[in-house]
Amino acid sequence: MSATQHRVVIVGGGFAGLTAAQKLRKAPVHVTLIDRCNYHLFQPLLYQVATGSLSPANIAAPLRNILKRQKNTQVLLAEVIGVDTVNRRVVLSDGSVDYDTLIVATGASHQYFGHDNWEKFAPGLKTIEDATHMRRRILLAFEAAEREPDQQKLRAWMTFVIVGGGPTGVELAGALGEIANDTLRNDFRNINPSEARIILVEGTDRILPPYPPSLSESAKKMVEHLGVTVRTGALVTDVKEESVTIREGDKVEEIPTRTVLWAAGVLGSPLGRIVAEATGAQLDKAGRVIVQPDLTVSGHPEIFVLGDLANFSHQTGKPLPGVAQPAIQEGRYVGDAIARRLRGAPIQPFNYKDRGNLATIGRAAAVADLNWLRLSGIPAWLIWIFIHLANIVQFQSRLLVLLQWAWLYISYDRSARLITGDNPLPLDL
Amino acid sequence: MSATQHRVVIVGGGFAGLTAAQKLRKAPVHVTLIDRCNYHLFQPLLYQVATGSLSPANIAAPLRNILKRQKNTQVLLAEVIGVDTVNRRVVLSDGSVDYDTLIVATGASHQYFGHDNWEKFAPGLKTIEDATHMRRRILLAFEAAEREPDQQKLRAWMTFVIVGGGPTGVELAGALGEIANDTLRNDFRNINPSEARIILVEGTDRILPPYPPSLSESAKKMVEHLGVTVRTGALVTDVKEESVTIREGDKVEEIPTRTVLWAAGVLGSPLGRIVAEATGAQLDKAGRVIVQPDLTVSGHPEIFVLGDLANFSHQTGKPLPGVAQPAIQEGRYVGDAIARRLRGAPIQPFNYKDRGNLATIGRAAAVADLNWLRLSGIPAWLIWIFIHLANIVQFQSRLLVLLQWAWLYISYDRSARLITGDNPLPLDL
Numbered sequence: 001m002s003a004t005q006h007r008v009v010i011v012g013g014g015f016a017g018l019t020a021a022q023k024l025r026k027a028p029v030h031v032t033l034i035d036r037c038n039y040h041l042f043q044p045l046l047y048q049v050a051t052g053s054l055s056p057a058n059i060a061a062p063l064r065n066i067l068k069r070q071k072n073t074q075v076l077l078a079e080v081i082g083v084d085t086v087n088r089r090v091v092l093s094d095g096s097v098d099y100d101t102l103i104v105a106t107g108a109s110h111q112y113f114g115h116d117n118w119e120k121f122a123p124g125l126k127t128i129e130d131a132t133h134m135r136r137r138i139l140l141a142f143e144a145a146e147r148e149p150d151q152q153k154l155r156a157w158m159t160f161v162i163v164g165g166g167p168t169g170v171e172l173a174g175a176l177g178e179i180a181n182d183t184l185r186n187d188f189r190n191i192n193p194s195e196a197r198i199i200l201v202e203g204t205d206r207i208l209p210p211y212p213p214s215l216s217e218s219a220k221k222m223v224e225h226l227g228v229t230v231r232t233g234a235l236v237t238d239v240k241e242e243s244v245t246i247r248e249g250d251k252v253e254e255i256p257t258r259t260v261l262w263a264a265g266v267l268g269s270p271l272g273r274i275v276a277e278a279t280g281a282q283l284d285k286a287g288r289v290i291v292q293p294d295l296t297v298s299g300h301p302e303i304f305v306l307g308d309l310a311n312f313s314h315q316t317g318k319p320l321p322g323v324a325q326p327a328i329q330e331g332r333y334v335g336d337a338i339a340r341r342l343r344g345a346p347i348q349p350f351n352y353k354d355r356g357n358l359a360t361i362g363r364a365a366a367v368a369d370l371n372w373l374r375l376s377g378i379p380a381w382l383i384w385i386f387i388h389l390a391n392i393v394q395f396q397s398r399l400l401v402l403l404q405w406a407w408l409y410i411s412y413d414r415s416a417r418l419i420t421g422d423n424p425l426p427l428d429l
Numbered sequence: 430m431s432a433t434q435h436r437v438v439i440v441g442g443g444f445a446g447l448t449a450a451q452k453l454r455k456a457p458v459h460v461t462l463i464d465r466c467n468y469h470l471f472q473p474l475l476y477q478v479a480t481g482s483l484s485p486a487n488i489a490a491p492l493r494n495i496l497k498r499q500k501n502t503q504v505l506l507a508e509v510i511g512v513d514t515v516n517r518r519v520v521l522s523d524g525s526v527d528y529d530t531l532i533v534a535t536g537a538s539h540q541y542f543g544h545d546n547w548e549k550f551a552p553g554l555k556t557i558e559d560a561t562h563m564r565r566r567i568l569l570a571f572e573a574a575e576r577e578p579d580q581q582k583l584r585a586w587m588t589f590v591i592v593g594g595g596p597t598g599v600e601l602a603g604a605l606g607e608i609a610n611d612t613l614r615n616d617f618r619n620i621n622p623s624e625a626r627i628i629l630v631e632g633t634d635r636i637l638p639p640y641p642p643s644l645s646e647s648a649k650k651m652v653e654h655l656g657v658t659v660r661t662g663a664l665v666t667d668v669k670e671e672s673v674t675i676r677e678g679d680k681v682e683e684i685p686t687r688t689v690l691w692a693a694g695v696l697g698s699p700l701g702r703i704v705a706e707a708t709g710a711q712l713d714k715a716g717r718v719i720v721q722p723d724l725t726v727s728g729h730p731e732i733f734v735l736g737d738l739a740n741f742s743h744q745t746g747k748p749l750p751g752v753a754q755p756a757i758q759e760g761r762y763v764g765d766a767i768a769r770r771l772r773g774a775p776i777q778p779f780n781y782k783d784r785g786n787l788a789t790i791g792r793a794a795a796v797a798d799l800n801w802l803r804l805s806g807i808p809a810w811l812i813w814i815f816i817h818l819a820n821i822v823q824f825q826s827r828l829l830v831l832l833q834w835a836w837l838y839i840s841y842d843r844s845a846r847l848i849t850g851d852n853p854l855p856l857d858l
Contacts, residue, residue, distance in 0.1 A: 060847050404825070407828075
């Protein structure tokens with residue numbers, strides 16, 4: 001790096017940050033990509049790790065490997081705990097890095113709407129560790145049921161409640177339905193896994209609320225076909241170790257369950273607040289940073305916020321959805337904008353092109369809203385498969401994922417259903 | 430299960446226990462297989478998980494899935510904490526199970542020769558968790574080196590010491606050599622991974638001591654070719670957070686290192702002592718149960734001990750090696766012996782047929798001692814690949830492993846090099 005070279009620091013190696021880094025490949029800048037993890041995670045398939053059909057490494061590619069040939073870029077495994085806008089420096093838990101331009105793209109997690117104590121009983125799904133933890137919870141519930149003599153307790157072990165009817169919740173519910181009906185068939189001697197009760201709880205009046213109503217209806221039929229009970233207009237009012245309480249209008253019901261999976265709400269990562277405090281930027285209610293039309297922070301043209309952490313509402317009046325597409329487009333835009341700025345070229349405001357939405361429910365079951373075309377069932381499923389395979393970063397992973405999906409399709413077997421982590425025994429019966 | 434059916438309880442779902450269960454498929458018995466894990470682990474490839482070329486699920490198959498069609502068999506996820514020989518009952522941490530015949534096959538781990546405090550700094554490799562922990566340690570060492578300004582500390586991060594020159598140690602050393610020389614090439618900006626110092630420490634006068642001396646010599650040349658320093662006749666006298674001390678004859682040397690991997694010694698699992706106390710059986714110095722020629726415990730024809738936990742010395746005067754082959758043969762023998770007993774047929778003593786030994790060092794580098802034929806290099810490597818693929822339990826895993834090996838061969842890339850587990854940051858610089 002020459003001493004005079006423009007230093008771009010990117011915090012977060014998700015879709016937004018990684019794309020920005022790659023876009024800067026040929027720019028006259030020195031890029032430092034900082035992440036707490038040593039890999040880029042293909043989050044759209046994380047639910048498949050949580051439900052035992054893929055291994056973590058299939059959807060996680062080492063950042064260093066992706067960027068190894070990009071000579072102007074350095075990867076740093078580190079945690080950012082502060083931003084010093086005066087000295088233009090990000091503060092790490094063990095050091096600091098100077099920047100000329102800063103890109104913050106640390107994403108978002110779920111939120112428990114002020115009830116953080118629910119997290120312990122209702123884990124979310126954002127990281128590899130979340131996924132293996134969720135997998136473990138699901139599999140241990142069946143193991144505990146197999147050994148439970150008390151019928152009432154058994155029923156609670158065999159009841160799975162998924163909170164949130166967005167794509168993640170729907171995908172989890174569908175996969176759980178397949179696990180109970182097909183994957184675990186014949187696995188147990190005392191219980192019949194297909195008797196599991198799977199409940200998908202959604203606060204609004206339909207699942208997949210951002211989709212056209214007809215596709216929400218298709219998705220509902222598909223998950224119901226897998227044995228999932230859909231409860232719309234239902235709000236979770238309490239989560240405890242052995243139950244979840246939901247309210248539908250005036251009706252309050254406490255459902256005994258040992259497994260609540262959380263896929264609701266959005267909460268910007270903590271760095272959003274740090275950036276807001278350092279720059280005076282506004283946060284929205286979900287803790288996302290409200291950005292300018294060019295994705296910078298008001299008054300700080302040298303700081304960009306993008307991906308799930310950004311609230312960009314200039315196009316539709318509503319923030320863009322927290323999925324891969326806007327993040328990738330924002331990453332491209334910002335990489336390009338930085339290069340243009342350095343050569344004095346004009347910069348247009350960011351313009352999101354919505355190419356549609358896809359969600360999968362199970363084998364040969366998906367919904368696709370391509371704006372000009374709405375599909376459900378097998379055609380949507382094939383598009384879903386194609387788009388996801390095409391977007392996985394590493395060639396080898398594509399082959400491995402394809403092979404495992406083919407196997408799953410033929411055999412109904414989910415071979416990655418390992419209970420890992422700290423010794424889970426004795427089971428909490 | 431009919432009330433009068435003979436109840437066989439098998440503790441441990443490794444090669445010995447699983448094979449015994451499968452052998453009893455058609456016997457008029459009810460089998461209960463108890464394990465703390467929900468999977469059978471193909472331990473010979475565990476080092477490949479620790480070194481990032483395979484995912485855990487590739488070498489672990491759910492026990493329930495393997496045995497789902499074996500109607501006389503039930504799998505129990507539980508931990509055995511005692512054996513009540515009077516009432517013929519194994520005591521679980523959360524219940525108990527009655528047996529008519531008991532098979533104990535809970536394996537062995539490494540041992541630290543009375544220095545259990547070394548384990549913290551020098552982890553061993555027996556479980557999936559061990560493997561992901563070791564992988565994390567190896568990868569974090571390079572990450573820490575990349576960020577270490579102090580040259581002396583950097584050197585300690587870049588020094589890897591493997592203790593134990595048996596197959597596991599040799600395989601780990603070879604894989605580390607390839608990681609440093611090939612896999613991580615171009616990954617870093619401040620360090621050159623190929624400058625890593627990899628030291629393989631063995632107490633006897635040659636690595637792979639059970640092999641013919643000519644093959645030990647071949648193996649030594651092959652690991653040295655990968656940049657590994659082999660120190661034979663070297664005993665570890667101390668392990669601390671930042672160094673390992675070894676003694677060669679009168680010469681004592683303290684080697685600064687942050688990564689010590691332990692692959693030495695054998696220690697029978699705790700259930701060995703429990704069985705010994707309950708039955709009066711003798712333990713050897715390694716904590717293994719000394720068994721009769723028919724693998725039963727003296728005075729208890731209804732209790733078999735097999736696999737790595739057994740010391741069977743009736744053939745050669747020495748215990749059988751702690752590898753898959755004896756365990757599988759013992760499992761078959763015991764399954765068969767139980768069936769024969771029930772129909773009143775005579776039982777011959779166990780007779781181990783040694784089909785040879787195989788160890789791999791790296792790409793196109795292995796040694797094979799097939800008793801009638803000794804091979805090294807590519808022929809041994811091809812045999813190694815064939816035998817390992819053929820013995821992996823699940824068809825899908827065979828395909829996945831083959832695909833990943835082919836990819837590794839072509840690209841030198843180890844895609845499963847994820848740092849997972851609790852947040853490792855800040856790096857301990």
